Amino acid sequence: MSNTVTRIRLAGAVVATTAGIAVLAACSSPAPSGDASAASCEPAKGKVTLQYWNTVPGMDQVVALWNTKNPNIQVQTKNISNDQYGTIGNALKAGKAPELAQVGYDELPALRTQDAFVDASACSAATAAKSKFVPWTWSQSSFGGTGVFAFPQDTGPMALYVRSDLFKKHGLEIPKTWDEYAADARKLHDADPKLSITFFDPNNAEWFNGLLWQNNAEMYGYSGDKWHVTVESDQSKQVADYWQKLIDAKLVRTDLAHGSTPMYAAYQQNQIASYVGAAWGYSMFRDNLPDQAGKWTIVPMPTWGSSAASGDWGGSTVAFMKGNTHLYESVMFNSWLNTDPEALALENKLGGLYPAATAGSELPALSQGVPYYNNEKIFDVFADSSKNIDTSFTWGPTQKTVNLALQDAMAKAAGGSGVLTDALSAAQATALKSMKDQAIPAVAGN
Amino acid sequence: MTDIATRATRVVTAAGSRRRPNGGGPRAGTIVAFLAPFFLPFVLFYLVPIGYAVWQSFLVVRRTRGQYGTSYTTFGGFEQYGQVFQNTEFWASIGRIALFGIVQVPVMLFVALIMALLLDTPLLKLKAFFRVAAFMPYAVPGVIAAIMWSFLYSPQLSPLVDLLEGLGLQPDFLGPGAVLWSAANVSTWLWTGYNMLIMFSALQAIPQELYEAAKLDGAGNWAIAWRIKVPIIGPSIILTTVFSIIGTLQLYAEPAVLRQISSNISSTFTPNMLAYAVASGNNYQLAAAISVVIAVITFVLSFGFMRLTAKRAGL
Numbered sequence: 001m002s003n004t005v006t007r008i009r010l011a012g013a014v015v016a017t018t019a020g021i022a023v024l025a026a027c028s029s030p031a032p033s034g035d036a037s038a039a040s041c042e043p044a045k046g047k048v049t050l051q052y053w054n055t056v057p058g059m060d061q062v063v064a065l066w067n068t069k070n071p072n073i074q075v076q077t078k079n080i081s082n083d084q085y086g087t088i089g090n091a092l093k094a095g096k097a098p099e100l101a102q103v104g105y106d107e108l109p110a111l112r113t114q115d116a117f118v119d120a121s122a123c124s125a126a127t128a129a130k131s132k133f134v135p136w137t138w139s140q141s142s143f144g145g146t147g148v149f150a151f152p153q154d155t156g157p158m159a160l161y162v163r164s165d166l167f168k169k170h171g172l173e174i175p176k177t178w179d180e181y182a183a184d185a186r187k188l189h190d191a192d193p194k195l196s197i198t199f200f201d202p203n204n205a206e207w208f209n210g211l212l213w214q215n216n217a218e219m220y221g222y223s224g225d226k227w228h229v230t231v232e233s234d235q236s237k238q239v240a241d242y243w244q245k246l247i248d249a250k251l252v253r254t255d256l257a258h259g260s261t262p263m264y265a266a267y268q269q270n271q272i273a274s275y276v277g278a279a280w281g282y283s284m285f286r287d288n289l290p291d292q293a294g295k296w297t298i299v300p301m302p303t304w305g306s307s308a309a310s311g312d313w314g315g316s317t318v319a320f321m322k323g324n325t326h327l328y329e330s331v332m333f334n335s336w337l338n339t340d341p342e343a344l345a346l347e348n349k350l351g352g353l354y355p356a357a358t359a360g361s362e363l364p365a366l367s368q369g370v371p372y373y374n375n376e377k378i379f380d381v382f383a384d385s386s387k388n389i390d391t392s393f394t395w396g397p398t399q400k401t402v403n404l405a406l407q408d409a410m411a412k413a414a415g416g417s418g419v420l421t422d423a424l425s426a427a428q429a430t431a432l433k434s435m436k437d438q439a440i441p442a443v444a445g446n
Numbered sequence: 447m448t449d450i451a452t453r454a455t456r457v458v459t460a461a462g463s464r465r466r467p468n469g470g471g472p473r474a475g476t477i478v479a480f481l482a483p484f485f486l487p488f489v490l491f492y493l494v495p496i497g498y499a500v501w502q503s504f505l506v507v508r509r510t511r512g513q514y515g516t517s518y519t520t521f522g523g524f525e526q527y528g529q530v531f532q533n534t535e536f537w538a539s540i541g542r543i544a545l546f547g548i549v550q551v552p553v554m555l556f557v558a559l560i561m562a563l564l565l566d567t568p569l570l571k572l573k574a575f576f577r578v579a580a581f582m583p584y585a586v587p588g589v590i591a592a593i594m595w596s597f598l599y600s601p602q603l604s605p606l607v608d609l610l611e612g613l614g615l616q617p618d619f620l621g622p623g624a625v626l627w628s629a630a631n632v633s634t635w636l637w638t639g640y641n642m643l644i645m646f647s648a649l650q651a652i653p654q655e656l657y658e659a660a661k662l663d664g665a666g667n668w669a670i671a672w673r674i675k676v677p678i679i680g681p682s683i684i685l686t687t688v689f690s691i692i693g694t695l696q697l698y699a700e701p702a703v704l705r706q707i708s709s710n711i712s713s714t715f716t717p718n719m720l721a722y723a724v725a726s727g728n729n730y731q732l733a734a735a736i737s738v739v740i741a742v743i744t745f746v747l748s749f750g751f752m753r754l755t756a757k758r759a760g761l
Binding site: 085086089109110112113114115143201202203222225227254255256257260261262265266269398400401404407408410411414415416417434437438439440441 | 506507508509511512513514516517529597600601602603620621622705706707708709710712713714723724726727728729732
């Protein structure tokens with residue numbers, strides 16, 4: 001190739017790229033002048049159309065019900081389950097966020113750090129909604145303050161799913177504490193080396209966080225204008241040490257990813273006798289393991305001490321997004337969506353949501369026995385679990401990054417290099433580092 | 447090559463100097479109309495995103511005070527690049543794909559070459575069938591191929607594992623040491639046929655006279671294959687190598703899918719997975735810097751390889 005031609009081409013590319021950079025230089029966001037003023041809550045004159053982005057199956061039908069009842073507040077839904085936070089994040093960057101969007105509890109601080117929300121507390125209906133929700137959900141949606149940035153939608157209170165037939169066969173009682181659970185794990189494995197009490201999926205930080213939450217292992221706090229990172233604490237180490245012992249003794253499987261086909265196959269082949277799961281898991285077992293109908297029972301999560309305590313795994317809020325100029329209408333719709341019995345029943349039926357509203361436990365579908373589970377009233381167990389969840393638990397502003405670091409290090413421990421407490425150290429270090437990268441003031445420890 | 451380029455330049459210059467002999471000639475409008483369909487998308491969807499990534503990589507996030515103080519970006523020079531070079535996960539991922547590439551690329555290309563040579567011999571029957579069969583995996587999307595193989599690797603589901611266990615073996619395709627090679631196997635399965643086809647088309651273009659001349663000189667089939675065919679299709683082999691180097695550095699789909707069933711693939715297993723993980727943690731600036739570094743490494747390696755082999759291949 002002649003050098004001249006190459007050089008001309010290169011020059012062209014450089015010119016084009018430089019021009020691109022010059023154009024894009026304008027995209028660098030300027031330093032903000034100060035905090036946004038409190039949003040007002042004036043009802044609009046005339047018809048309003050709201051955008052609501054979510055990942056809930058069947059949500060379009062729930063919204064259609066609202067739309068027929070409220071001709072002046074029309075809501076358009078968009079399913080963003082393909083890339084929930086990528087879609088929301090890009091829309092925010094482009095200044096085109098919807099009025100309302102589904103945001104998981106553990107992602108609320110991260111999005112607030114990106115200035116994603118608007119405070120709806122100017123609307124009296126928003127502040128009044130507090131009493132309608134399970135306390136911890138409100139505390140996380142309002143960041144423990146007086147602002148209202150989201151309404152809770154659903155939760156994942158945790159419980160223990162037990163293969164009662166296998167437990168009975170091996171002469172085991174339902175475990176009340178984690179110590180009893182470990183003893184049962186040993187007995188099951190001794191009786192049948194192919195049988196494990198459960199599996200530990202190292203790539204599932206959300207699940208592990210639920211276990212930490214149960215043990216009051218507060219991962220974050222805030223005081224003196226700084227975040228305090230306590231991912232590594234006595235409580236979290238207690239949980240990590242416990243599972244490490246089960247892994248070391250090969251009493252739990254570590255080769256199954258949660259929700260994967262191999263996991264269901266292992267359950268199908270009667271190789272696993274229990275499941276530490278959340279309320280939304282009830283339909284997973286019902287739909288994927290139909291031949292095991294009648295063999296499962298759901299009991300409270302084993303506890304660390306004598307007093308009842310539970311954790312939460314998953315669940316979401318519907319957040320008021322930045323740029324929302326129809327707060328009044330948004331509050332009305334959001335309130336109906338997440339507290340009205342008709343809406344809650346439909347969401348439970350179509351999307352399998354376990355409501356965050358306290359009224360949810362009175363829904364007919366949630367107060368009856370469930371055929372798959374021997375007609376037991378399994379939702380009573382989840383309702384009790386929900387009441388026993390620590391309300392002061394706080395998620396961090398870089399939770400997703402911390403979760404990935406925790407998972408990568410837990411996988412190493414499960415693979416035999418290192419232990420789970422090392423994973424807590426790794427997560428602690430990543431929390432501090434990632435917050436520094438985002439210019440979020442943070443220190444280690446209380 | 448240089449001759450042709452020089453001659454072409456001369457012709458172009460000559461055309462340029464014969465300006466508007468009859469007041470006509472190509473008008474600017476015509477040039478724009480012909481160039482625009484290529485140039486506009488090229489600028490909009492290629493140069494601008496690259497420029498944006500480069501620009502992002504020079505920014506850092508700052509924040510007004512407070513727990514949820516508002517963030518803004520400002521120029522930070524090479525700060526993000528410093529972070530990339532200090533990032534042990536990044537270098538671990540580079541090391542991992544270097545190992546992958548050093549083993550997988552030669553194995554795959556050697557198999558592809560042997561297959562292409564076999565298809566080119568008059569000895570083989572059912573050529574059309576073998577050609578299509580070998581090329582078939584390439585028609586399967588990478589993600590689907592990885593899902594399919596993940597079922598064959600999973601001890602819970604795989605008939606292959608059952609079979610090997612029946613023979614008294616204890617295979618662990620998803621173990622910490624093995625999983626990289628399980629991913630390499632998927633890539634090899636996917637891409638061997640494609641590379642074979644490039645080499646095979648080059649073989650088809652060789653004039654038969656060369657073989658006749660070689661036979662007259664006493665060359666057997668082996669000698670023809672290794673002394674005539676392989677050197678002549680050298681440029682194609684180099685091309686496939688460059689494609690494979692680029693493909694290796696951009697490795698994402700296979701390990702990302704296997705990660706669904708094996709915790710031995712971390713979120714930072716390959717450089718692209720690391721960039722994605724960082725971006726999903728809202729650190730677009732660092733992700734941009736990682737992407738730019740991957741691009742530069744890819745550029746240096748592929749052009750370095752081309753330069754290194756240019757003489758031999760007669761390019």
